[in-house]
Amino acid sequence: MSDTWTPRLDRDGLAELLAEHFPQAGDAASWLAGAGEGWVELVLPFSTDQLRPGGTLSGPTLMTLADVAMYFLVLTHIGPEPLAVTSSLHIDFLRRPAATDLRARAELLRLGKGLAVGRVEMSSVGDPRPVAHATVTYALPRTENE
Template sequence: MVKMDIAALHGFLAQAFPQVAQDYRVESVGENRLVMRLLVGDRHLRPGGTVSGPAIFALADVAVYLAILAMIGPQALAVTTNASLDFMRKPASGQDLLAQCELLKLGRVLAVGEVRIFSDGVPDPVARASLTFSIPPKG
């Protein structure tokens, strides 16, 4: 059952991470699923005008983080404990990136998510990521 909708996730991001909140927009949220957009700007680009690897990683990380919070509620101290990212092709120039996230496991202590990242409007993925998060104990 989803505990945080799109508006709640945007509010949480703006409150907890105001320095980057304007970079992201949650497009949809559902049971163990989330789609998120990176609003690509000049600061996300590397030489040559393509989206940088760190910006792509950040999108994957934030997407899994918010997918977890959507299911468990606002827990700012959930942290990434493992990440693997495969860069598969160059992002399309001038396009936002979309992260399609699925939580594969959501336990009491650990959550595992998989993300496929696409250039907006392009069917082939730019990157694929797998991330594990540690969820802090309640109380």
């Protein structure tokens, strides 16, 4: 792995990879709102299916967004490698998210040969206060030389 964190896969490349390997993801690549050196930003469109009793977004919705954000972060920085897998996800729920679109900003903390570690901060669109914070580790597939 290079020490530079320049994105190697754009939204179109991500959409192609998801369509080929994860057709169940639908149009999830459209959630990608931006990417740069060591970061990606996603916006998850609101759906009433995401609500839990009490009218707030469910914990599984936030956990899914954290995992997808980290997966997109890893893929955009290592290229089209569908075998990168979650090895750890820790999430802290900080406040009740509004019933609206969710924004997630994922940042790389470390990108090595075998692991990628990052953090994901999530907030309701229109409110910059974080609703959840996650640290996520992905195991990266070994190359033939390893």
